[in-house]
Amino acid sequence: MKYMDEYRDRDAILRLAEAIRRTVTRPHAIMEICGGQTHAIVRFGLDQLLPDEVTLVHGPGCPVCVTPVEMIDKAIALAAMPDVILCTFGDMMRVPGSEHDLLGIKARGGDVRFVYSPLDAVKVAEENPGRQVVFFGIGFETTAPANALAVKTAAARQLRNFSMLVSLVLVPPAMEAILSAERCAVNGFLGPGHVCTIMGSEEYEPIARKYRVPIVISGFEPLDLLLGIHMCVKQLEAGRCDVENQYARSVARAGNAAARALLQEVFEISPQQWRGLGPIPASGMRLSEAYRDFDAEGRFELAGVVARESEECISGEILQGLKKPCDCPAFGTRCTPDRPLGAPMVSSEGACSAYHRYRPALAPAQTGECA
Amino acid sequence: MCLAVPGEILEITEEDPLARQAKVSFGGLVKPVSLALLPEACAGEYVLVHAGVAISVVDAEEAEKTLEYLREIDELNELEDGASP
Numbered sequence: 243m244k245y246m247d248e249y250r251d252r253d254a255i256l257r258l259a260e261a262i263r264r265t266v267t268r269p270h271a272i273m274e275i276c277g278g279q280t281h282a283i284v285r286f287g288l289d290q291l292l293p294d295e296v297t298l299v300h301g302p303g304c305p306v307c308v309t310p311v312e313m314i315d316k317a318i319a320l321a322a323m324p325d326v327i328l329c330t331f332g333d334m335m336r337v338p339g340s341e342h343d344l345l346g347i348k349a350r351g352g353d354v355r356f357v358y359s360p361l362d363a364v365k366v367a368e369e370n371p372g373r374q375v376v377f378f379g380i381g382f383e384t385t386a387p388a389n390a391l392a393v394k395t396a397a398a399r400q401l402r403n404f405s406m407l408v409s410l411v412l413v414p415p416a417m418e419a420i421l422s423a424e425r426c427a428v429n430g431f432l433g434p435g436h437v438c439t440i441m442g443s444e445e446y447e448p449i450a451r452k453y454r455v456p457i458v459i460s461g462f463e464p465l466d467l468l469l470g471i472h473m474c475v476k477q478l479e480a481g482r483c484d485v486e487n488q489y490a491r492s493v494a495r496a497g498n499a500a501a502r503a504l505l506q507e508v509f510e511i512s513p514q515q516w517r518g519l520g521p522i523p524a525s526g527m528r529l530s531e532a533y534r535d536f537d538a539e540g541r542f543e544l545a546g547v548v549a550r551e552s553e554e555c556i557s558g559e560i561l562q563g564l565k566k567p568c569d570c571p572a573f574g575t576r577c578t579p580d581r582p583l584g585a586p587m588v589s590s591e592g593a594c595s596a597y598h599r600y601r602p603a604l605a606p607a608q609t610g611e612c613a
Numbered sequence: 614m615c616l617a618v619p620g621e622i623l624e625i626t627e628e629d630p631l632a633r634q635a636k637v638s639f640g641g642l643v644k645p646v647s648l649a650l651l652p653e654a655c656a657g658e659y660v661l662v663h664a665g666v667a668i669s670v671v672d673a674e675e676a677e678k679t680l681e682y683l684r685e686i687d688e689l690n691e692l693e694d695g696a697s698p
Contacts, residue, residue: 243640245619245659245671254683261686264693278616303615331664359665361647384615388666391631391649398631436615439661439669462616469682491676492661492669501650501668591615 245491249463258468259291262475266295270478271427272471273420273563275413276434277304277591278462284596286464288471296475299427299563302416302519303434305381306333306589307561310515312549313409314339317378319547320407320538321352327370329363330378332356337585340550360392360406367396367404376538379406384436386410386527387501390508393529393536405538408528411514413437414445415525420562421453428563430474432467433459435489440505442497446485454483461489508533517551517585518558555584560593567597568604617663619671620646622656637662 274280280300283289289298302308318339321328328344335345335356348354353373357363363377379389389406396404413434420426433446438459446457456477460470470488477484487493507530514526529537538544554572559565567573567586577583579595586592597604620637625648627634633648637660647666648654660667 243619244621245676248680257687257690258683261690264690276615305615359647361665382615384617384663384668387650387668388647388664391647391666395631434615436617436661436663436668439617465683466679469679472686488679491672491679494669498650498669500652504650 246463249465255464255468258472262472263293265475265479266293267479269295270429270475271297271299272430272432272474273299273301273428274432275301275303279432279467280593281591281596282462282464282467284600288464288467300593301563302561304589304591305411306337307557307585307592308411308516308518309380309409310517311339311551312547315547315549316544317407318342318344318347319544320376320542321347321354325373327353327355327366327373327375328378329355329357329366329375333589334378336588338582360389364392364396364404367401371403374403377406380409382411382413382437383440387440387504390504393508393533396536397533405536405541407538410527412525414449415522417449419519419522425564430456430478432470433457435459435461435493438493440498440501442495443485443487443493444495450483450485456483457485459487459489459493518561552583557584557586560586567594574598617661617668619659619661621659622654624656
């Protein structure tokens with residue numbers, strides 16, 4: 243695959259790790275925001291190639307993990323309604339709500355379908371005119387335009403039986419929440435490459451200035467990530483705090499103009515609850531006035547939903563980068579992908595799921611160490 | 614969730630702006646992809662596709678620059694190795 247294979251060259255990876263080793267003179271903690279990057283780092287063992295001075299901290303960039311349990315419960319309530327078809331991404335099927343998950347509702351006869359694209363849910367609405375189709379629209383800025391496109395398409399086709407349960411989150415306010423926290427130990431960031439294809443790199447410039455922290459927008463392949471780390475380490479060693487773009491083949495400073503215009507038309511900024519992090523002002527999106535009719539929360543009676551979280555899951559600290567998955571006493575024992583206590587063990591981008599899949603030996607039964 | 618895969622636009626199949634669509638090849642696997650967010654993308658270009666929607670055109674020149682940066686690091690490594698006793 244062009245634009246993938248050339249960034250997975252083993253020799254180049256090892257040479258780059260060596261270059262990072264030569265650049266480092268003191269300890270640095272670098273956070274990768276995006277869950278997709280976390281998975282690539284753990285899958286390819288990139289963190290284990292780095293010198294001891296460089297610690298990678300996993301961030302909150304897993305939309306499945308940060309979707310509030312209340313929204314999961316609302317999706318479950320919708321899926322249980324007899325005239326509703328609930329469409330969602332496959333990742334959401336096994337995320338634990340207060341008592342059930344979507345897969346359990348499907349097993350009991352609820353019509354839950356997983357789709358590859360929000361546009362597929364619009365197609366389901368067209369094919370089922372006698373039923374209400376709800377798309378559970380979760381995601382970061384990368385996914386938000388696809389969601390906006392689905393709503394706008396449904397509006398253009400005058401589909402009265404399509405709506406969206408919206409739980410969209412924004413990266414920059416979450417970064418600020420992490421940087422403002424008393425216990426913040428992050429010295430530099432790998433910025434979320436695919437979020438920036440939409441939003442550009444420019445909105446990270448004020449954050450780098452305000453918190454005096456280098457941010458390197460990075461891609462997702464092993465070489466992209468190591469190059470991003472190399473650039474970030476060079477900045478930290480030189481005492482610089484700039485926004486640099488390692489992923490210029492896909493990210494422009496101003497992002498994607500058409501996608502940004504669409505987001506502005508279909509959504510508006512709103513306060514947002516983050517699972518594990520709590521409420522963050524102006525960190526989410528909801529449907530704008532013009533498209534409010536497509537809001538599933540307005541269309542259906544969902545007021546009775548009361549959310550309860552697992553008391554044992556430490557996902558909040560994991561999502562803030564304060565702890566690693568194997569610091570959790572339940573990791574790999576009472577919490578596994580088959581029987582998850584929290585979302586990070588379910589999602590294909592959750593840090594717990596990455597550790598469990600690629601480093602099962604770290605489960606506490608074998609070792610108390612978290613590498 | 615934010616995963617996106619690069620693929621090559623084979624042909625544009627629909628030009629209406631909201632429904633703009635193309636056949637995109639991912640290493641031989643061909644799928645229909647929405648081009649609504651890339652009004653100017655054309656056949657032969659590589660695009661990053663996320664959730665059935667193309668979100669950016671891959672810039673071949675910038676991709677080459679990244680690989681050049683790697684070569685520069687290699688050269689530096691060699692220089693330093695040459696200089697070390």
